[in-house]
Amino acid sequence: MTAQNDLDRTLGAWFDGxxxxxxxxxxxxxxxxTRTIRPRPALTARIGSRWVGARSTSGPWIGSxxxxxxxxxxxxxxxxxxxLGAVLLAGSRLIAPKTPLDSDVAIFVRxxxxxxxxxxxxxxxxxxxxxxxxxxxxxxxxxxxxxSDYSTVSESGWLALEVVGKPHPSIGNRGINTSEKxxxxxxxxxxxxxxxxxxxxxxxxxxxxxxxxxxxLVAANAxxxxxxFVVIADPETRTTRMVSMPxxxxxxxxxxxxxxxxxxxxGSTESGAYDTIPIDGGEPRSGxxxxxxxRGVYGSGLANLRICSPDENCPxxxxxxxxxxxxxxxxxTIWQQVGNDRALAAGFGSGADEYWLSVDHDQGRQxxxxxxxxxxxxxxxxxxxxxxxxxxGAPTEAADGSSLMVWIGVGDKPAxxxxxxxxxxxxxxxxxxxxxxxxxxxxxxxxxEPGTPAQTLPAAGEAYALPSLDELIAAELRLxxxxxxxxxxxxxxxxxxxxxxTFEVPRDRPGAxxxxxxxxxxxxxxxxxxxxxxxxxCLSAGSYGFTTDGTGPxxxxxxxxxxxxxxxxxxxxxxxxxxxxxxxxxxTAPTVTAKPxx
Amino acid sequence: MQRxxxxxxxxxxxDAFASLATDAYGRLHxxxxxxxxxxxxxxxxVQEALTSAWLHIRAVRDPDRFDAWLNRLVVRAxxxxxxxAKRGPIEIHVDSIEAPGVEDATGDLADRDQLERGFxxxxxxxxxxxxxxxxxxxxxxxxxxxxxVPMGTYKSRLxxxxxxxxxxxEADARVAGIGKESVA
Numbered sequence: 164m165t166a167q168n169d170l171d172r173t174l175g176a177w178f179d180g181x182x183x184x185x186x187x188x189x190x191x192x193x194x195x196x197t198r199t200i201r202p203r204p205a206l207t208a209r210i211g212s213r214w215v216g217a218r219s220t221s222g223p224w225i226g227s228x229x230x231x232x233x234x235x236x237x238x239x240x241x242x243x244x245x246x247l248g249a250v251l252l253a254g255s256r257l258i259a260p261k262t263p264l265d266s267d268v269a270i271f272v273r274x275x276x277x278x279x280x281x282x283x284x285x286x287x288x289x290x291x292x293x294x295x296x297x298x299x300x301x302x303x304x305x306x307x308x309x310x311s312d313y314s315t316v317s318e319s320g321w322l323a324l325e326v327v328g329k330p331h332p333s334i335g336n337r338g339i340n341t342s343e344k345x346x347x348x349x350x351x352x353x354x355x356x357x358x359x360x361x362x363x364x365x366x367x368x369x370x371x372x373x374x375x376x377x378x379x380l381v382a383a384n385a386x387x388x389x390x391x392f393v394v395i396a397d398p399e400t401r402t403t404r405m406v407s408m409p410x411x412x413x414x415x416x417x418x419x420x421x422x423x424x425x426x427x428x429x430g431s432t433e434s435g436a437y438d439t440i441p442i443d444g445g446e447p448r449s450g451x452x453x454x455x456x457x458r459g460v461y462g463s464g465l466a467n468l469r470i471c472s473p474d475e476n477c478p479x480x481x482x483x484x485x486x487x488x489x490x491x492x493x494x495x496t497i498w499q500q501v502g503n504d505r506a507l508a509a510g511f512g513s514g515a516d517e518y519w520l521s522v523d524h525d526q527g528r529q530x531x532x533x534x535x536x537x538x539x540x541x542x543x544x545x546x547x548x549x550x551x552x553x554x555x556g557a558p559t560e561a562a563d564g565s566s567l568m569v570w571i572g573v574g575d576k577p578a579x580x581x582x583x584x585x586x587x588x589x590x591x592x593x594x595x596x597x598x599x600x601x602x603x604x605x606x607x608x609x610x611x612e613p614g615t616p617a618q619t620l621p622a623a624g625e626a627y628a629l630p631s632l633d634e635l636i637a638a639e640l641r642l643x644x645x646x647x648x649x650x651x652x653x654x655x656x657x658x659x660x661x662x663x664x665t666f667e668v669p670r671d672r673p674g675a676x677x678x679x680x681x682x683x684x685x686x687x688x689x690x691x692x693x694x695x696x697x698x699x700x701c702l703s704a705g706s707y708g709f710t711t712d713g714t715g716p717x718x719x720x721x722x723x724x725x726x727x728x729x730x731x732x733x734x735x736x737x738x739x740x741x742x743x744x745x746x747x748x749x750x751t752a753p754t755v756t757a758k759p760x761x
Numbered sequence: 762m763q764r765x766x767x768x769x770x771x772x773x774x775x776d777a778f779a780s781l782a783t784d785a786y787g788r789l790h791x792x793x794x795x796x797x798x799x800x801x802x803x804x805x806x807v808q809e810a811l812t813s814a815w816l817h818i819r820a821v822r823d824p825d826r827f828d829a830w831l832n833r834l835v836v837r838a839x840x841x842x843x844x845x846a847k848r849g850p851i852e853i854h855v856d857s858i859e860a861p862g863v864e865d866a867t868g869d870l871a872d873r874d875q876l877e878r879g880f881x882x883x884x885x886x887x888x889x890x891x892x893x894x895x896x897x898x899x900x901x902x903x904x905x906x907x908x909x910v911p912m913g914t915y916k917s918r919l920x921x922x923x924x925x926x927x928x929x930x931e932a933d934a935r936v937a938g939i940g941k942e943s944v945a
Binding site: 460 | 771818819891921926
């Protein structure tokens, strides 16, 4: 049994063991207080929660209240001087490359827990060959704990690394202490192999990734609980400043988003509106304009993209179209599915109304990379899919337009494919893709270095694959030992069988419990148990849960060209089950393939 | 049944809403308490979520997704409560989560106090993703919706949360080990 499964089981047991009845007063208060008010009209009530609460304009703003204009001007001038100095310093570092490269290079970071644990920082040259730039071992930054492969790189070649698990002598004894920051950031200069990483210990990343801005500064979460402060670090001058965030960071889980000019960070108010927080300590401004998001998740005005698949809450049909959703909730269709090629992922490009898509092709054997721009749709490449790919992300374009990087999920391991846009073959690379470095900066650490050949893609595309029923059951029983399999069924895709049929899942034994649907393929799968119905778009691996009361049939509606697995289990009993090993009869149960219902 | 209640509530039937709120209250409160680790904040968060649910019940276009919508509201309300708590005087109420038998069941991985300490060291969004995954047990797509993040972000955040919790537990164990050595 793995340590991860132990942790999963422990958490599940701990959460489920919390049997304290909630106090009745809050519920009574809500019911009483809402009795005399009416729901808002539908036109002013939007799905989601961005309207929750009233807008607050009275939050603390450290560093701005009471500042006189002359002080503000002086601060801005100092900032401009600092930025100019940073640019000059950066420039001096960039003007002496060994040999000019012809395009930007991609940076990957790989965690290695071998004899000397640490991370390897690897550059991928335009031809796909890999160069080990440097290793940052855990022991090279004493007292900080473990470097994570979660990272992001600036165009000038500074890598921001997250450190996980900084041991702090007081935390174990005193519990939460909001002044402590156990997740510092390391900044590594890729151009100088001898330079020690700079530890920005004001940062407390805690899973909120640092973000490089357009002017070479990096912003990182510095709040111990929820992003109330952001630290801005300048790697060239090794200076930092703290910026108070009177509003939350963007998103249900916070993300740091820079304004397009690098002058501020975007924040989300309690009412769901957006403010811009200047990093020079100026007053927050309402609204948000152009943003700088290298990941392509957010567009101008903090718009985002959604694919209207069956599990997405789009109004209207779940027809696979892609919508651009503005921050006010309004949406417009930017891409419409034609035929069977479904959108897998979408991201914003660097220009206005420019988007990059990953789209199914050839019944899932290939991924088409599509560029939407200027009202046109160009398929810039198709790559052969590997059966092990369980998730395909949206393409990210290098700043010089020389290549695309597409994030791939292979089990728990991150990876990506590099797709040169000059027609050269795409290559596969493991590790966490940190971003692209400008060719001039990269020449300092890539030119002339020996490289290792790239890993190429399959010669022929491989359609979707799913783990077997036995593998899924074994994984579940490792997580929740003691569960009993109540029933199971599976189907493996058959090319060309596009007719939709309904299957009944046979039961091995009676009883209520929970079930999981896994599917992967060119069409969606719907599972129905009693009045409950769940539909998975089968775009990526992962289980959809459902419950069964033990009565009535459980049916699966799917086309024959999509693979699916359904397993029903008894409800977990964490405490009892945790002490019992899995029963051999369930782990070795033969695969049962559902028969079409009459 | 729930669908009918949601439809009735959306027409202004407060009794239907009260029934929905009562059914969901236990789950929402436990979710909030697990994320916030404070009873008082959890109560506030649930009140805010339920009040908002009533005010905006007419925004629910799909009654079958009412539970998911409520989950989303309470997670958002938790974030809001944390922001408010950060602005005011910090009061740390150590509300232990009773889980009899967990330490016995989990053997050498972590006892309940260790788990409590490790969990408290996580960021709110890491706690939230673990609660949504392990306590609410939502499928990935719905969990991502509840947390208001893309699927890829959800998966990577869940992975990070696991790593962070493990690191926190290991750090805790190291601190405890150092303490024992110095005492000896």
